[in-house]
Amino acid sequence: MKFVYFNDTGRTITIHPASFIHGCTSKNKEPIAHLEERVFYLPEGTYPFVKMWDYGEERGLQILISPTRDDC
Incomplete structure (x- = not known):
């Protein structure tokens, strides 16, 4: 799956290594x-779980994009 993230936060965002x-x-x-x-490209059959942290001015914003399966 292709997932596109657009940064409109006004700040730079680092990507969490996970x-x-x-x-x-x-x-x-x-x-x-x-x-x-x-x-971002995710494995087939998954969708993105997105989480963002704000560590303040010193460390900035960080985003985690994790492929998730719907096991229903």
Whole structure:
């Protein structure tokens, strides 16, 4: 599955390393700049679980994208 994230936060967002450990891939693992669009690819049959943390001005924003299966 292709998942597109658009950063409209006004801040740069780092990507949590677990996003890639959990099975996401992306052509670019660098932080996502303001007004930048980033494409993530998830394994077939999954959908994205998205969580974001705000660590304040010192560490900034961080996003986790984790592929999740619907086991119903």
